[in-house]
Amino acid sequence: MAQIDWDSLGFDAYRTRTVVLAHYRDGAWSDIELTETFSFTIDPFMQGLHYAISCFEGLKAFRQKDGGIAIFRPDKNAARMARSARFLGLPEPSEEMFIKMCELCVKNNLEFLPPYGHQASMYLRPLLFAPHPQMQLVPYPEVILAVMCAPAGSYYGAHLRSAAAVIPGDFDRAAPKGTGSYKLSANYAGTFVPYKIAHEQGYAELLYLNSATREFVDEFGSSNFFGIKEGNKYVTPLSDSVLPSITNLTLQEVAADFGMTVEKRPIPLDELAEFSEAGGCGTAVVITPMSHIDIKPVLREPLVTRSFRYEPDGAVGPVCTKLYKQITGIQFGELEDTHGWCHKI
Numbered sequence: 001m002a003q004i005d006w007d008s009l010g011f012d013a014y015r016t017r018t019v020v021l022a023h024y025r026d027g028a029w030s031d032i033e034l035t036e037t038f039s040f041t042i043d044p045f046m047q048g049l050h051y052a053i054s055c056f057e058g059l060k061a062f063r064q065k066d067g068g069i070a071i072f073r074p075d076k077n078a079a080r081m082a083r084s085a086r087f088l089g090l091p092e093p094s095e096e097m098f099i100k101m102c103e104l105c106v107k108n109n110l111e112f113l114p115p116y117g118h119q120a121s122m123y124l125r126p127l128l129f130a131p132h133p134q135m136q137l138v139p140y141p142e143v144i145l146a147v148m149c150a151p152a153g154s155y156y157g158a159h160l161r162s163a164a165a166v167i168p169g170d171f172d173r174a175a176p177k178g179t180g181s182y183k184l185s186a187n188y189a190g191t192f193v194p195y196k197i198a199h200e201q202g203y204a205e206l207l208y209l210n211s212a213t214r215e216f217v218d219e220f221g222s223s224n225f226f227g228i229k230e231g232n233k234y235v236t237p238l239s240d241s242v243l244p245s246i247t248n249l250t251l252q253e254v255a256a257d258f259g260m261t262v263e264k265r266p267i268p269l270d271e272l273a274e275f276s277e278a279g280g281c282g283t284a285v286v287i288t289p290m291s292h293i294d295i296k297p298v299l300r301e302p303l304v305t306r307s308f309r310y311e312p313d314g315a316v317g318p319v320c321t322k323l324y325k326q327i328t329g330i331q332f333g334e335l336e337d338t339h340g341w342c343h344k345i
């Protein structure tokens, strides 16, 4: 195997060694299997493909300072996948099985786990999908849970560098009482084209508003929104159509540990002008501080009707820096894990 350059990892699909699989059919889970073939045989009529009966998770394993290995808060991902599965009418993997499969994925791909000291980690991607061939629109009690992994640097290539975001006036992400709060594969389909247009215009992120009234901030395409106000307030949206991010939850707890006030409530669009820092948060990125957020009535067109300015391009504010250092310090075992977030394997 070619030597991996741990310092130049991005965030991408990767052909590692082993995929961990379990199959639920006839009312029971199979034994957990390890496969190195790196391909699935699927029925062309499978529901997962035709109707997006599929959900996933994302979490990370770290080689820590003391040489040990820890997965960050896998119990939270297990619970969230169970919730997504219930929404889709699929059998739920138990927390115990979910965590065991994640552990096996790390242990059987150890050569892809970045060593301590490169700010890199192993991204774990559990995928739960319906393999059953069926045209009817009814849930069928059969699923495959596959856990795969990839060595990961940070999503944007470098570490904690600010990026620009755009609020598209002509695209929505999730309907009220729809699928937005579940980690469904389907939620991503509608973001590909707007992301492509945004990237062509130099925006790294899309910030979606609540689709019912377009008066409040919901979240970025694949990460939650937070803003910092008056130096010591962490504000993040309360909305039925936002995905409950585990990184956001962790940041709220870290902010509270720092004595900051945490506000989880609807954020009116105008309030974007009142934050000193604003960022996106998610497992892949941890934090992406925003340099500015533009509003465009039509994403494809050049007209910007309003622009909220935070950090100069590339710069990062003090609160984002402090929160980021705390969370990554705990993940790499450099700071005391007082909340018991690191699941050692």
Ligand SMILES: *Cc1c(COP(=O)(O)O)cnc(C)c1O
Pocket: 058, 183, 219, 220, 221, 222, 223, 224, 243, 244, 245, 246, 247, 248, 281, 282, 283, 284
């Ligand atoms: C996964 C995801 C996030 C981030 O959740 P984390 O648990 O922090 O990784 C945010 N928004 C969307 C839409 C997501 O799918």
